[in-house]
Amino acid sequence: xAQAPPATAPVATTPTATATPPIQAMDADSQRVTxxxxxxxxxxxxxxxxxQKEIRDAAGKLDKFRGLSNFRVIAVVDxxxxxxxxVEGIVRWRMQEDLDEESERLTxxxxxNGNNKExxxxxxxxxxxxxxxxxSLGWPKVSNKLRCVVFGPDGQPLQxxxxxxxxxxxxxxxxxxxxxx
Numbered sequence: 001x002a003q004a005p006p007a008t009a010p011v012a013t014t015p016t017a018t019a020t021p022p023i024q025a026m027d028a029d030s031q032r033v034t035x036x037x038x039x040x041x042x043x044x045x046x047x048x049x050x051x052q053k054e055i056r057d058a059a060g061k062l063d064k065f066r067g068l069s070n071f072r073v074i075a076v077v078d079x080x081x082x083x084x085x086x087v088e089g090i091v092r093w094r095m096q097e098d099l100d101e102e103s104e105r106l107t108x109x110x111x112x113n114g115n116n117k118e119x120x121x122x123x124x125x126x127x128x129x130x131x132x133x134x135x136s137l138g139w140p141k142v143s144n145k146l147r148c149v150v151f152g153p154d155g156q157p158l159q160x161x162x163x164x165x166x167x168x169x170x171x172x173x174x175x176x177x178x179x180x181x
Contacts (some may be wrong), residue, residue: 028095046147067110
């Protein structure tokens with residue numbers, strides 16, 4: 001009989017049967033976004049200053065799927081304990097600049113998936129100045145651990161990680177949901 005991992009070990013959790021309502025937010029472009037919009041597989045990452053590199057590495061593992069009409073990555077930037085809330089305009093502007101650069105990087109993946117549209121309108125970063133979005137995603141407290149949730153096409157969580165360490169596991173969940181495994 002296999003032993004359960006120690007209580008301190010990071011593990012992925014299977015969401016509960018309780019339905020997740022639509023999670024609304026304002027993105028860096030001041031557009032209203034439904035984070036768990038039906039019709040797409042959506043990987044949502046919680047980003048802090050300390051987890052930026054890990055987010056890029058984990059999200060990069062999903063680049064193969066970029067440009068598919070039924071897949072999206074969203075970064076929620078947790079700014080609850082930062083000075084960012086005092087300079088919201090500058091934070092949004094900087095995020096827009098980052099998204100513009102990311103759009104250029106992702107263009108080859110879009111083309112490889114037969115998508116001739118520009119990636120930029122599909123890219124989404126959400127500055128969470130007061131923690132409301134983080135709380136809606138089940139992350140009530142600030143953490144520098146790499147957190148991620150993958151929503152299925154019904155807008156319900158498929159998998160949740162409070163400390164994502166195995167990026168291959170993330171890839172496998174997304175690939176299976178997209179029928180690409």
